[in-house]
Amino acid sequence: MDSYRLVSFINTCLLTGVTVLSSSVFAADRSSAELVDAVNGTPDSASREAGKKVKLRNHAKGFCTSGSFIPNPKLHNTLAIPFFKQAEIPITARFSLGGTNPHASDRGAGRFMSLKIDGDKESLNFVTTNSPVFFASNLEEFFNFQTKVKQGAEGKQWLVDNQPNAKAFFDYIKTLPPSASFANSRYFGVNSFLFSANNGDIKPGRWSFEPVDGVVNLSQNQLDKLPNNFLKDELLTLIQQKPAIWDLYIQLAEPGDEINDPTVLWPETRQRLLVGQVLIDGSRDSESATMQCDRGIFNPVLLPEGIKPSADPILNARTPAYIESFIRRQ
Known part of the structure; x- marks a missing residue:
């Protein structure tokens, strides 16, 4: 990217309320540069420069496709969000695996879906994972997790012994079987947002995506018969025949629910509002x-x-760290 385009990109981020440099959010925590180094495994200047040369990034193995979002008209009975009054909104989607290895095996359990829904005047982006359990409640825990997992068994054991949130995450992942397709995975936005209600109230909630065709997992025997790179071809072949569809929900918090800690799960009994449907069909x-x-x-x-x-x-x-990573890849 030339300097003009880079400056324009940064200015756009600033106009949308995102700071490129370390903000007060990081005052007593880790800077965006430190977080990116932890994710990339680049703790010193030599490894950092080497990472820049190969355009190191998280979710390195992934691909883009497209579709549409169809809002649920009944949502306006509860929430005051004009964006969802449009009939159909274009989507750009990226499906990926976690980590910096572009050759990672698809046989692992992790699945990630990121979406850009670009309306007439506004946009809405999602960064989601197929695990509702997150491994860190603050930036220090996040930094420790990303640093220690790259140290192998010894680092993982340190996390199990010293960070209960990391242990809970590892315990959950052990029980999570690989899905047969990106299209047959549930996806969760582990962070909370504040939604404006028609009566003027502010309702905290979290995003979740439910596959219309259901969750389909692979047995070990089925998994052993698949190549390391089956997910991309499977989804792109599928959507030539029919769209992959998810129902998008907002799970609403109740008084007393923790909304600023993504490691705390809310009960399944919490009310959910149907926001609309995501249709991935490759049409764009x-x-x-x-x-x-x-x-x-x-x-x-x-x-x-x-x-x-x-x-x-x-x-x-998230966004300051994403921008830091973006700049390093240019």
Whole structure:
């Protein structure tokens, strides 16, 4: 990216309320540069420069495709979010695995879905994972987790012994079987947002995506018969025949629920509002937004009127860290 385009990108981020440099969010915690180093495994200047040369990034193995979002008209009976009054909104989607290895095996359990829903005047981005359990409640825990997991068994044991949230995450992942398709995975936005209600109240909630065709997992025997790279071809072949569809919900908090800690799960009994449906069909794959999807970032706090971020430190650290990573890849 030339200097003019880079400056324009940064200015856009600033105009949307995102700071590129370390903000007060990080005052007593880790800077965005430190967080990116922890994720990338680049703790010193030599490894950092080497990472820049190969354009090191998290979720390195992934691909982009496209579709549409169809809002649920009944949502307006509860929430005051004008963005969802549009009939159909274009989507750019990126499906990926976690980690910096672009050759990671698809046989692991982790699945990630990021979306850009670009309306007439506003946009809404999502960064989601197939695990509702998050491993860190603050930036220090996040930094420790990303640093220690790269140290192998010894580092993982340190996390188990010293960070209960990391142990809970590891315990959950052990029980999570690999899904047969990106299309048959549930996805969760582990962070909370604040939604404006018609009566003037502010309702905290979290996003979740439920596959219309259901969750389909693989047995070990089925998994052993698959190649290391089956997920991309499977989804792109599927959507030539029919769209992959998810119902998007907001799970609403009740008084007393922790909204600023993504490691705290809310009871399944909490009310859910149907926001609409995500349809991934590849219909816009030839458009520049899809073809250049890998070059940008998905900004989870780029929000339309009626939605605001919570005070969750993990949420508010995401976009500055994404921008730091983006700049290093140029």
